[in-house]
Amino acid sequence: MLQLIIGLVLFLGIHSVSIVARPWRNAMVTRLGEWPWKGLYSVVSLIGLVLIVRGYAAARFDPVVLYSPPAWTHHVAMLLMLVAFPALLAAYVPGGIQRVLKHPMLVAVKAWALAHLLVTGTLAAVVLFGSFLAWAVADRISVKRRPQGATFQARASRANDVIVLVGGLALYLAFVFWLHGMLFGVPLISR
DSSP states (O other), X not given: OHHHHXXXXXXXXXXXXXHHOHHHHHHHHHHHOHHHHHHHHHHHHHHHHHHHHHHHHHHTTSOOBOOOOOTHHHHHHHHHHHHHHHHHHHTTSOSHXXXXXXXXXXXXXXXXXXXXXXXXXXXXXXXXXXXXXXXXXXXXXXXXXXXXXXOOOOOOOHHHHHHHHHHHHHHHHHIIIIIHHHHXXXXXXXX
């Protein structure tokens, strides 16, 4: 569990710099340069992600059960994930969906975290998914209050919305029928 917590502190901590320490972040970018800062950010994120994966995997061997979700929550979780995958793609593919969601990556993280909290009642799951949900809510509130820098944005189009919906559905189906079981050892559909 300690490995999971350290991973969350590193991963969510570096992703929270713009929330809690924007002047320090700007000073670091000025001092180090944009690309070295992005490199440091990426290395800390990757280390945190590896620790999260390893820590959560280790915690699954000796789970502390906090609650047992009712069966109907699995259906709600599946619907939330049907929202999460297109939202994830919309973060990178500009179009009407991106415009409506405003911050589609945060929508995807919130849907993903809530879906998993609904169906997994172990202490490790609550720590992992609860942390991501709390972070996404805090970041969304923070985004409203901080100035947005200029970023390259490809031209929005209706075709991009089709790509987001079809690609999101394809990812969803791949995870439901194959990838979730293969990657995480928890098949979603019994055969």
